[in-house]
Amino acid sequence: MHFPKLSPLQCRFTVSLAASVMVLCIYLFLWNPHFAYAAEIETTNSRLPAAVVLDDYALDLTDDLDDLDDDDLELDATQQNEQYTKRATGDVVTLGGSNVPGLLNIEAGNTTIWHFSNTSLWAPYANATPGLPSSIDDGDTGDSGTIYKRQAASPRLVYISVTTCLQPQWNGSTNQTTIPPQLTLYVSNSTSNKEPGPNGPVREQTAIRLNEGFANYSMNATTDIYMSVHAPDMPNNFTGIWNYEIAASIDNYYHGAHPDSPFLYLVDTDTHAALLVTNNLTEANPDDIVYQQWMNLTSPFTVFVQPTIDKSLDGMRNSYCGMTHASINNASSSVQSGMITRGLGHKPKEQFYIQELNGSTSYFGVLAMEGNSTKTGSGVVGGGGQVWQPVNFQTKADNNCALVFNLTFCHDVAYAVPSNPERYPDQPSLSAVYDSYAAGLYENFAKSLDQIPCNTTLSAQYSPAKNCDDCADAYKQWLCAVTMPRCEDFSSPLPWLQPRNMGQKPINSSSSVGSMPNPNMYMQLQDQMDQQYVPMTSAPSDSNAFRQTYGSVAASNSSRNPSIIVDKIAPGPYKEVKPCEDLCFSLVRSCPAALGFGCPDPGRGLEVDYGERSDDGQVTCSYLGAVYYLNAASGSGPSSLVFAVTIAAAVSLWILT
Template sequence: MHILKLSGLQCRFTVSLAAYTMALCIYCLLWTPHSAYAAEIEGPDSALPAHAPHNHAPDLEDDLDDPEDVYKYTQIEENGEQHTKRVVGDVVTLGGSNVPGLLNIEAGNTTVWHFNNASLWAPYANATPGLPSSIDDGDTGDSGTIYKRQEASNRLVYISVTTCLQPEWNGTTNQTIVPPQLTLYVSNSTSNKEPGPSAPAERQVAITLNEGFANYSMNATTDVYMAVHAPAMPNNFTGIWNYEIAASIDNYYHGAHPASPFLYLVDTDTHAALLVTNNLTEANPDDLVYQQWMNLTSPFTVFVQPTIDKRLDGMRNSYCGMTHASINNASSSVQSGMITRGLGHKPKEQFYIQELNGSTSYFGVLAMEGNSTQIGPGVVGGGGQVWQPVNFKTKADNNCALVFNLTFCHDVAYAVPSNPDRYPDQPSLSAVYDSYAAGLYENFAKSLDQIPCNTTLSAQYSPAKNCDDCADAYKQWLCAVTMPRCEDFSSSLPWLQPRNMGQSPINSSASSIGSMPHSDMLMQVQDQLNQQYVPMTSAPSDSKAFNQTYGSVRAANSSRNPSIIVDKIAPGPYKEVKPCEDLCFSLVRSCPAALGFGCPDPGRGLEVDYGQRSDDGQVTCSYLGAVYYLNAAPAVGGKSSLAVFIAVVLSLWVLA
């Protein structure tokens, strides 16, 4: 975890502000001597370029009865005391389109900003390299909209504000509230050159920042005036706000997509989490854009913070807030890279976040620095973007470990039963499982070679499936059952299957972070062994299925693969997310009957060995590429009666 101290940030802000003010003074003396103060700004046509029309924007009020120059001071109550503060000061002119301004602001103060006519009618920015293609994150908000450039009577101006620093909690109790948000004011009247809390409401638009972000777009023909206002300081908070504001004629300089989930949880163990983006393109592997995505090193980044830590509450939609207030996306704790595993086998970015604590709740925020290739002033989108946070919790037991990026079972990515005493790192554990599955597949491949695959349609074993389908279905099933998806034994999720209860729990010193004490797990196991165990409610009434306990059945006391999991890895008790039953159905339908594959019947073992998919985004059964709340992938084979009917009709047609 790398946390930037606020005092240092404030010093840098002060230096930046001084340099900016000096440059502004020189600029004003040389070019626009009347733009320093709101009261001295001349008429709207004073600086129009030759090609610009001499009229007002159609949506501005032509209200020339400017109120008197009042509201310069106001009474602010802080901690029970009244203070007089200047709420409207000197106007600060932005340096141009896509050139942000950065300022500190104290409670109760207002700063007016000016986007001048020359910047409004300046040439549009040259295109800069960014992402290979736009991403469809489902965002319908203003921050993701790209408008058509206008050259006629007016221009569209994109205004955005982000909070980079906010007051800190200094109360004696735990923080229960967040600092209040700044407010962005944008004048919609040529007569309102000092927008803010004291200006007439009908002459401006007020937008309260949402988690440190706000944006607004408007048509304009001349100078645009904005303001940022800081609210009164609540009790038990101290400090200042720092914010960044920008106006652009191209597109928003800052971006936030608070309603767009684009980062998803794959799985966790006690010290790490595996997260992945949604598909970044729907292009096919032969398409150029597909290859361009896959050639990227790391277009996005991710920020992770414990939910109990309140320092980022109030700035979760702000890229600069994320980078300045708290950060753990350093290369030592986050590994990222492009993958095609999962839904659609399309390009995605994967994040492996380490140095986490066991049994701890976190939120992760997907972010993009600048426009992914360039950052900072002059770059369209140079202020970065953030997406909706994803919440997750790390595991509590130390006998489940994440594996991914395997050689043979390359679509496997989740926690599997482990033992850090015997396999202390991910590569060694992955190699054990992967080589075991590859060996089993080799034997299957020899059997499949005996089937006449490359023959005429009438001679094939199925008109709907071929040997490639069989091989793929077998590999999907094999990897899922050879590498069970592991969950904490302490979890109470109803779809989990207890496994290996007959083995003593491990008490690993190699995984001290988040490990469950040996005695606690042993007590949990002992308490459950004598409880009634009825996994198959549809079993025949005279079956022993209704007269058994967890301690009396093999399914709960051993593992799916005893020779490797029980004997070699020895993880102790764990719970398993059972493989999806459609993996077995697909295997039977895709392969020739000569191979002898079959699935257990309901009430005769199906419920013990396999689980069913959920429509609510939960991973209630294990399939390769499963991701929480991105469960849109169709069943591999499904249990569709229509599909079975079609297969039977086709088979009868061939026999006829």
Template sequence: MQFPKLTPLQSRLAATLAASALLVLLFFSLTSPQFAYAAELDPRIPPDHNHPIALDFCGTMMEMKEEEERVALDWEPHESSIRKDLVRRAPSGVFALSNNDPQSMDIGAGLTQNWVFPKEVIAGPPGVIGSGLPSEDITEDETAQTRSELRKRQEIKTVHITLNTCMQPALNTLAYPADIGGGSPPQLQLWVSQSSSLTNPGPGTRDNPNQQNFDFDGGFAMFEVDTAEDVYVGVSAPNTTSWTGTWNYEIAASIDAPFHTIDDNWANLFFVDGDNHAVLLVTNDTTQRNSTSEIYNQWMTIAPPYGVFAHNQNDSTILGVQSSFCGLKNQAQIMANIQGANRPNVAGMVNRGLGGKPKEQFYITDLNVSSAYYGFLAMEGNSTASGAGVVGGGGKVWRAMNFRTKAESNCALLYNLTFCSEVAYAVPSNPDIFDPSTGVPALAARYDSHAASLYQNFNYSLQQVPCKTSSVQQYSLARTCDDCARAYKTWLCAVTIPRCEDFSSTKSYLMPRNTAAEFVNGSSLSNLTDLYNPANITTWQSRVASNSSRNPIIDSDIRPGPYKEVLPCEDLCYDLMQSCPASLGFGCPLEGRGLDVSYGKRGGDNGEITCSYLGAAHYLSGGGRVVTGLKVGVFMFVFWSVVLGL
């Protein structure tokens, strides 16, 4: 059939009508209520194949909505498939990092390894934070936080790159003598580039202005930047022949928070006291809330969240990794309350001390006699969880503090007594009668029961005082019988359970006790004139205050031999006098007439315990001296490097 030939005007009209008809069909295909409803049908109903364009469009919209819902519900992506995709797209010779996914790598001297934190991951969903520790802060609503994160998915984010040195090489004893002592291997270096023109930052491109470099400090390095683009990282090991073996490091990147963290501002760990093989350490108060608050109760019932690393200061292997969680876990001689620790059950929550606030306590044993140690407070992961996929899962380390064990065996560390519950320090003991491995509970019971019996006699006397009466008849308008009972118990426990120090200690505020008796090894002061001034020995043995103990059962039942006492603080006696009625007859000795041999004075701001009070801890060990010790180790390394031409 032959179609009639159209004129030019008719041809233009036909084309216009055809285009209009097509636009009308397209309009209805996108806006028809029937087509929109088809996408909302139950998925068990077969789709309407008459309208594939509308179904594809609506299906795409539904998939986008479902994706956002999965993110809002903390949907966890398939890490393995994501990592494979990232590795495939990473530049040649560069390893890809994903969010909160630590990677461990060995590196030899003089080598550089490169990593990238891709922009696809930076734009991705946040990690899982977890519940965390009891907090006094008002936390943001999680749903609102999730919506905020969804809005920021394509925005600039703060990227945290953190690294820990986990293992270090050993000194090359074939080239240099093993007994030079001190020092540590040189630190690794971190190189960072944010330029796509420099995907392999490192010492080989040292002069390139597009990169920055940072030395590890104590086995820790961190870089933070606000970006939405790829971040390229290089890790390089120093080129040295003085040390053999490899470094091992852990690297992690996060858009949530640093995976590894340190607090180099303070130790947050304090030395309470110790004997010749064990010490008691406590954290700072974990909250300042009172005992009726929910946060206070949460802290007292929580599983102890902190751990401790300890290391003898005579061993230099700790130097170089003192700010690295995995480094301390691999190198520290003692771990307490850390996963895989050789001291797993030594931590507990207590509220002992001034103010009665919650804190964590550690009882560390099997220490060397008369030795100085580094102590590091640490946290496994972020307290809620640890390891890959966890925000802050790499752990936290605080600044080092130090402590020292005693030299002699006749002081034993006691704590957690039943009646004198605030006592936590070393007391006079005899290892032949109370074996340190088995007899400490019996020693504690002997001291505690004696104090409790004396308190009972006092309580009978206090009951004779009209405590609950009118204000006119009360013995004081400022103090009550409850104040008297509290003050008496505090004073009683401090004076009947004295705080013990080595007799060989030369600290001026210590009081010699029981000097007329023999030492536990059978020797006496009269046989030690080469160590002690004979005139001092004569003076000590001629005075009642120094030739015996202030508590008679110490000399009769415990028999520790000569020891020195940290005298109770004089304010304990004054508080007793002020809190109790005069009818009970309490009084304190006068200056120059017994006060100096019975009570001590509190020290200055250096934190040294110059007199004994319940709940006392050595705040001197906050970190100043131990940091000096760590720097001495670094100095020794530099010194020998110069001498040997390393």
């Protein structure tokens, strides 16, 4: 059989059509709707019968988790008979309705079957309760905010979620090396399978192992839904029980978790505190109602903070009720929060100032929301709360850097600056010194700017692209960044940091209680000051830049602002995150030449005065509103899929052609 000979145009069309079909196949293969956060697992046989075995400590469904304590878990037989009813083998627990959670204990190896009735399935949708002013876009695939999905026609979409509130504890003789095993959620997808579980028919159910104490699943249904929660066998070196909460809803998930998005970012730390901030909560403009609604909120979110060395929460980091029951640090007297517009886009954000931390210690912080932010608990859509991906950070080791924020004049400044706790023991007193100094310098600039003809015709202005408002803003950004240098530990090895104040004696304070600074530190600094120091590698080869030492130049031996930092604050040696060079370039471009602004050239001081921005999330130079890893935070969202499909298409087309 002979195929007809194709013309060049037909050949190109055939190749393009084949490539398009292949790309479509790759897309359909890669695309996977996110019906559940946890991956499905194969159901396996168990030694237990396909029936429910409830533990002896089953809690009444109306109990609140906050009331759960050790006494509740150690009730004697008489108290159990009075307060709880032990269900016989084969009993099924019926949920009280849509958005009504069930709370139970479960022992290792046991399975509890749950029932979401046909009556609850076809009940009226819940009225939307006041929650966040608008849904937030955190880049995750989970539902957030108060946007409820409705289905008027049959079947109805049902949202099922489970969270672990209590888990077995490590009782081994060594440090904990593994997390407690996770519970498994089974959901029946057949009316004939009313006992889903480890012994249920594989084709008639879906099994989802909880991920860090959380799993959810959505499905279309026309009648009663049966599901179960199974506890695995207890591994060695663990003891105790699980306590979990399960809910089904026709409106939206009762519990929420966003494991692919932190939505919380580190601003900076000192030895005893950390400053964190959410991403933009809305892109609305200041004159929009939604913008004002966000700014009028008191504290829509909360933050949980725990040392990374503490393993008590490992296995429940995606569970709101797990975090609240773990009694870790959240919105208490040690956490101050409030709405701000500082930073990226000057949009509403929530800021968290977390105190009472230990120096040189690693922590993780988790952004969370109680209920739907205004209401919580049974009957509330989203009443089980939400959590986001943990964010890791470490406090500073030296005690001569302190956080400042919420300033009056330099209101966009929020990071650690050179400090001396002996002279300025609290944040307000230190902030006032820097802020008033910067404001005084700005007054002199404002007088000079007043001499420029700003309110004139466009042809008479000093620039057709910039005006005096642009100049004033650029000068203020530059002034605040250089007047308040961003401070890091002198021991930090980061290559973009500039050593400062090496000629000053270290302060006697220390971040570690009961300890003092290294007594040999001052002598070590004196020895280092005699060593060669070449910060400007682009200088001419015959320049003195290659013959100087740390002690011979002001860049390392003194500070950027000696009159206030060296003489008044006296922080001792520290390292500085240099201001971004684009702040200086913007100042020169925005202001009239008559003011005489200029930036140093490479090899002539630029390297020791300014730094360059990084696109990998690190703060390699200081600019107002900077946070760590804002641009680096990403997940396996649509952009990743588009990238994969694009690469696949290019490869396929190359192969075919």
